[in-house]
Amino acid sequence: MAVSTSTPDKGVAVVTVDFPPVNALPVQGWYDLATALRAAGADPEVRCVVLAAAGRGFNAGVDIKEMQRTTGHDALIGANRGCYEAFAAVYECEVPVVAAVQGFCLGGGIGLVGNADAIVASDDAVFGLPELDRGALGAATHLARLVPQHLMRTLYYTSRTVSAEELHRHGSVWQVVPRDELAASALELAREIAAKDGYLIRLAKAAINGIDPVDVRRSYRFEQGFTFEANLSGVADRHRDSFVTGRSQDDNEREEER
Structure with missing residues (x-):
């Protein structure tokens, strides 16, 4: 399990996420991804970053099993802070980020691609936020960057x-x-971007971020507060337990009553 960086072409860095079996990232994985993205963007030789993933799907969000087997709130807080840092690292990367998406892109995956500068996807890719089914809230900020407002809500x-x-x-x-x-197509787009003047491409990224109508960091942080409220109420744990056990919430409640 790792986050790795390669440089297959001049001016292009590829940051690859590989956390089998479904790229559901543990707490440390989100921080490692943020570090890799920031380092790639800070490299003066890099003019474009490709964010890719190994395996059958791009990203399945946070590792809920890690969260449920950790006592207290450390894993929940860690996952929230880690996601916040990784999403911000995509958005604030000093150079454009091209997301190469295959298979499923769910939960935290939406936070990553929603903050990317461009997306190339395989024809089997699907995107969504199963947050309500997992006892969480968040990343509507990023989904709203991908689809119109009413579709986002639905x-x-x-x-x-x-x-x-x-x-x-x-x-x-x-x-x-x-x-x-997918890999070749994402690299082709990255090469086209990387052919631009390195100084100007950094200015362009900063300028475009500066005219965004929504502050994505502040907006997402606001959403995260409701996740903590859901957790304190107990409803989040019930939904996460149902996901881990594969049983419905009603079945778990009946088991507790017995």
Whole structure:
């Protein structure tokens, strides 16, 4: 399990996440990802970063099993802070970030790609926030950067997913390609960006972030407060237990009564 960085082309760094089996990141994984992204962006030789993932899916969010087997609130606080740092590292990376997305992109994955500068996706990629089904709230900030407002709300309330092709129609996914062409297509876009003047591309990234209508860090931090409220109420634990055990919340409650 690791976050690694490679430089396959001049001016391009590829940060790859690999946490089998589904790229559900533990607390330390989010911090490691943030560190790798910030380091890549700070490298004066790098002009574009590709954020990629190994395995069958891009990202399945936080490691809920780690959270449920950890007593107290340390894992919950760690996951929230780690996600906050990783999402911010994508957004604040000094150079453009191209997300290369395959398979599932869920929960924290939305936070990553929603803050990316461009998205290339495989034709089997799906995007969604199952947060309400997992006893959490958050990343509506980032989903709202991918789809129109009312679609964002419907997806959030229902925990449904949306296809890469539909996001392409909305203009948030740059290109949809067969899975075996994903890496090459993402690199092709990164090379085009990296061919620009390194000083100017950094100025461009700072300028575009500066005119964003929503402060993504502040907006996401606001959302996170409601996750803590859900946890303190006990409802979050019940939903996470149901996910870990594979049993419905009603079944777990009946077991507790016995």
